[in-house]
Amino acid sequence: MTDSIQTTFDLMCQHLRQTALLESTEHLLGWDERTLMPAAAGEHRADQMTLLAGMIHRQKTDPQLGQWLDELHASPLAEERHSDAGTVIRQAKRQFEKMTKLPQALVEQLARAAIQGQQIWEKARANDDYASFMPILKEIVHLKRQQADAIGYAECRYDALLDDYEPGATSADV
Numbered sequence: 001m002t003d004s005i006q007t008t009f010d011l012m013c014q015h016l017r018q019t020a021l022l023e024s025t026e027h028l029l030g031w032d033e034r035t036l037m038p039a040a041a042g043e044h045r046a047d048q049m050t051l052l053a054g055m056i057h058r059q060k061t062d063p064q065l066g067q068w069l070d071e072l073h074a075s076p077l078a079e080e081r082h083s084d085a086g087t088v089i090r091q092a093k094r095q096f097e098k099m100t101k102l103p104q105a106l107v108e109q110l111a112r113a114a115i116q117g118q119q120i121w122e123k124a125r126a127n128d129d130y131a132s133f134m135p136i137l138k139e140i141v142h143l144k145r146q147q148a149d150a151i152g153y154a155e156c157r158y159d160a161l162l163d164d165y166e167p168g169a170t171s172a173d174v
Helices: 003-035 039-060 063-073 084-099 104-126 130-151 157-162
Strands: none
Touching: 003 039, 003 063, 003 084, 003 104, 039 084, 039 104, 063 084, 104 130, 130 157
């Protein structure tokens, strides 16, 4: 293995770590929104989460990351599929290919709708008012369908979304 390949791998790992830090910040804000956040802060939190979702998407679809992955995928580091480096390269490439299919605007719309949906659901549940939750639920389902269509699937839309939780699984398998 050349020093150049190792340097590329190290740069890619640094990039992935920065992305993971952004994602963990997004998760922390989501946890806070569901547990401690005052209700009046909802719109501001939706703005924060939308901004972070866009930043994370840009990190995950950065063309430089794609170049590193192409170089590493063809390198000796990727030859051993079950080595740490081979696994990181394979999984990062899989994630990159999926994320580059999603428009940033859709990613941001999904983030905003999810936060707004959570806030509306809490009120609707407390007031036993499912009807007030229906419009945002319909919007989220519509956006998730767009996400599945953008990613692509062989038979069932849900397969594109299921892949996030069970890579390679299909709804027929489940």
